[in-house]
Every structure is written in C-alpha cells, then in structure tokens.
Amino acid sequence: MLSLRSCKVSDECIDKILSGCPILESLKLYFCDELRVLDVRMSQRLRTLEIDRNIWVPGPTQIVAPQIHCLRLSNSQLPCTFVDVSSLTEASLDICFCSLEDLKADFLQVMLLKMLDKLQKCLVKLLQNSPELKKLTVRTMDSGTIQETYIDDYLNSRGLNPDQCWSSEARAFKNVYRWDVESKHVASFMELMLKSAKTLEKMVVMLKGYLERRRFEELLEMVPMLSHNNNNVSIVLSS
Template sequence: MANRREKRGRRKRRRKPSHRKIKRIIDGADFINSMPDEILHHILSLIPTDLAMKTSVLSRRWRHVWCETPCLDINVCRLNGGTVNQTLPSYTAPKITSFKLLTSLDHNTAPEIDSWIEFPISRNVQNLSVFVRDFKYRKTYSFPVSFYLSSSLKQLTVTLDFFYMTPTCKVSWKSLRNLALRRCKLPDGSIDNILSGCPILESLTLGTCRLLERLDLSKSPSLRRLDINRQYCDTGPIAIVAPHIHYLRLTYSSTPSTLLDVSSLIEANLNIISSRLCPLTADRYQTMALKMLANSHNVERLTVGETLLQILSLAELRGVPFPTLKVQTLIVKTEFVRSVIPGISRLLQNSPGLKKLTLHTMQQSHVIMDMHPLKGFYPDQCWRSKCEMFPTSKEIYEMLGCNDATSKLVASFSELVLRNAKTLEMMVVWLGGSYFNDDAQWFQQLLQMVATLSHDNNVSILLKRSNC
C-alpha cells in the first residue's frame, strides 16, 4: 500500500509544471506583448474580425489592438448585424487597407448594408470585397452612390446572388487596377459605365455573370488580364473585343464565347465545362472548341483542360482540320486516358514551334460523349484501334495506385509526345499521388527510365510528384 502511495505521489509531482516551464510561458507571452503594433496588426489581419475582437480580453496591452488593425473581415452571417453596428464605431484606424464583408438580405436590411459599405469607403479603403447573399433569390440590392465614386479603391471584388448591378451614377474608380464581378446581372450599358470609370484597370474577372452579350474592352488600353467563367447554361452567348489583353482564361459550357479581337494575346487558358443539364450535342461542342482554338492560334503559351482535349480528340477522329498554332509552351491537364490521346497528338503535330510541354495528371470527372452521345458514331471503337495502350476512363480507376501500370503509362505517354513533337526541348510530368504508392525504390526506377528516354531523344524530361 505504501508503495502505491509513493508512486501516486511521484505521478502528481511529475504533472505539476516546473518553475522553469512556467517562466518560459510567461516569457513567451511577454515576447508577444513586446512586439511592435505593426506586427500585431498583421497577425490580427489574418483572422476574421470577430475572432480578432476576442483578443481584447487577453491583457491591457491587447485591449485596443484590433481597433487599429488596417484589415477587417466581417461575416454578418456569423456575427449578427447588431453586433456589427456596435463594433464599427469602436474602430479607430484612420485608414483601412482591406475590408471584406459577407452579408445576407435574409437577415439584414439594405440601409444596414449601405452603412457597412460606406464605412470602409469613408476610411479610403484600397482592397474591398463584398458578398451580398439572398438564399431565397427573391430580393435585390443596389449599392450606394458613394460606392461607385470611391477614388481610393485599387482592388474590388463583388459577388451577388444574381442581382442587377446597375450603377445609378457615372462610375469613377480612378485608382482601380483589379476588378472581379461574380454572379451579377450585367446589362451591356452597366458594364460599359463601369469600364469607362476605370481608366487604369489591369485585370478583369467575370464569373458566371448574366445578361452580358458584348464585352468591348477596346477603350481599356491598360487591361492585360481577362478571366471569364461562364459555366452555367443560362449565361447566354457573348462577343469579346479585347485588343490589349495579354492573358485570357476562358471557361464556358453551352453558350459560345466569340473572340472578335484578341490581337495582343500571348497566353490563353481554355476549357469547356459540360453538363447533363445543357442541351448541346457533342457535335456542337466540337464546333465551339475548334473556334476557341482557332481564335487563340497566335498565343505563345497555351493551357488546355480535360474536357476540351476530349472534344479535340473527337474532331481528330472525324478528320476535322485543326488550325496551326504558334504555341511554344503547352500545358495539358488530364489523365492518361484513351479519350484525350488523339487530341493531344494533333495539338503536338500542329504546334511546329513547341519547346516545352507540361502535363498535370488529374482525376477526370466524366467522358463528354457519355453525357452528349453522337448519332451514328462510336468513338470508343476508333480509340481502341489507335490508342489501345492507354486505358479508358473506367479502366484507369482500377489501375490507380498500381506502380507497374503507372510506369507503363508514363513510358507510353512520353513516347507518344516524342513521336509527335519534333522540336520539343523539355517535358515536365506532374504525377498525382493517386497514380502510385509511396514506394521510394520504385520511384527511383521510374526516374531512371525517364532519364534514359531523355538521353536517347535529346529532350529534357522531368518527373515530379504532385498532391493532386
């Protein structure tokens, strides 16, 4: 019994923190408290404002630190409107660098939202992000006039639940360089007003915006980057005039995007999102894909997504002519599957100046011909005869994680590229984790095989692991 008591006592003594450990904790707290305000403000700017406010109870030193943080992130869906109305008057910083607001018309009134937007504008905010939600899709919201007249804005992101964004005045965003509009209803007159008020705009993002039929960027000489995502079926067709842009990222579904003028384009990232909800046939997708490729034939750097590769494979099997490309760097994002191989082969053959190819392996979601079948044409039969060394989309899931199968796929793909790209100098393959087990010895053998191919063909081939 005495021995048990002694052991129990020793365990209790061991659990009791030593004076040295307590001193380290105190010294650590003193170290944080001794940091300059600028560092503390930066730390608090990385977390939502409602969490930053809770640090005021840590000590007298922290009581007012959050009030001077130049970056605020307010989620009214998590922090109720009454609390926000009480919080903002406590804020003492004369200038706001960044302000993020997420609110909902289901719980907040338009005048409240107006006041929350006018608050950072009155503090000369530079980076503003506003997301106004309406979970029932029955209400609408109009921004206050001061929002459209802010001369301090440099970066602006607006996300709406498909409300009209119709300025009630002449827009004047004289300092704005980066603009992102998502899920907005944008009549042509509204976007023209917005663009005319952004004389130094450099980057424009339009994400699933509706009603926009023509995007004329000819009067935006400083605009260099354009990102358009039109993956919903009801966004409607759009004609794009963008003679000054250098970079274009274009993703759409059933509604075509016509590139009327992209004469300065250097880099393009292209893909199509197919959906069972869209009524298009695979033939229609084929027409859209080839037009997209033809409009980008002058680019030096081209990124092609998985669905677009499938559609190009369909066109190749049908003998449809491809445009000749001036691309020097080609990036493809797909799996090692049969349905993309003819399209990749034709892209390589029609890129006589290609210097570098990068492949990002990724898990493919579907085969477009399964969702949009062709009348009187069975691509699987053609692919089987020409690309039998590559698996179908269904077969590859049985092979994932099999190192031997992956080695054969990498070898077959490398040989395919080397046969079709005569001017290639470098190939980079990013191999996703689903393609192999974590076997260091096997991976070294795979690297050796790639090195042999590289040496025999005088092409630098790099194999890298990715987390995709």
C-alpha cells in the same frame, strides 16, 4: 482591379464602366449573365481577365481582348468565341458539362459527334493561336470517363463506322485510365503540345502520381529527345 459579381450588366453598361477606368489592369466577372460581347479594347492597360460563367446561361459568348496576357475562364458549358486574344501568354480554361435530366440516346449521339468534330482540336488551335506563349504547364486530374468500347458499340448500333468518327488525334489518346497510363501515352501528348506551340520555351508537366516509378523513369529518358526534336524546349517533369 475591378471585380463584379452577379451583376445584370449589358454590353453597353460594361463599356461605360471600362471607359471610366483607364488604368484598370485586372477585371474579374462572376456570373454576369447578361453580357454577350465582352470588348475590352478601350482598356489598354488591362492585362488579366477572369470570367466565371453560369453553366446554364451564356454570358459572355464572345471575347475581344487583344491586349490581355492572362485569361481564366471557369465553369463554362456553353460556347464562347475568342474573337481576338492575340497577346495571350497564359490561359486557364475550365470547361464542364452538367445535366439535371436523364440523357437520351439521340442527345448523346449529337453531343458525341459535335465533340469529335470541334473539341478534339481545341488544344492544338489554342496553342497555334497563342504566338507569344513561352511557358506551358500541364496538370493531371482524376475524372470519370466513358470507356471507348462503349462509345464504339453505340456508334455501331447507330449504323456509324467508329474508325471514321474518331480522328487520328482522338485515337492516339483514347480513354487511357490512370492505372493504364504508360510513358508513351504521356510522351505522345507532350509531343502534340510541343509541335503546336512554336514559340514555347518551357513545358512543365505535373503528373501527381499518374505514372508508377518505372514508367516515370522511362519518361525521363524520353525528355532529351522530345526537347531536341522541338527547338530544345526546356521540359520539367514533376511526379
């Protein structure tokens, strides 16, 4: 395993380092902000890649790693393109947004439309481009949200039609608060994931108390049908 932390290494420098580590199996990069294109193809034995980025500095913006099986990308605000991760079987993406300045309306509009255009299909594309994926684990977490009605009001104030801005996928899972979650919401999300991951053999859904007992039992009753409709994938629920 090789771990680099807060190192000012360029693309050329990391290439030289990797060329001297022919049997390297795990690479961890923490805040290596000068990296732009991380190409690890020369490290044929590399299987695990872990990157913790600075939220205000790109590095790296592109990842070329067709041989890795496990990818962990944390603290990522700026874009990062997966050029080739075709052997990936496990991925953990921690995408955040942080601003030290007051948000202005125009900035909110631009950010919102970009999110609607690009991010709503991120999970589907990730699953569709993971042909070797066998197991998918879904965990719930507490997080603040902007109510859907506020976003619709804002779009209307800018002369935009909310029904045209929201995609069908986004509408299906729009701002469901923890106390409003029903079994059908979780089942719909699971169905979307299952249909996108064609090679999946097992799905683990860890709800951590998101569903009250009655709704959890309702979801349990839906599991056989979800499994049957999606190549008999093994589905495990945890409350």
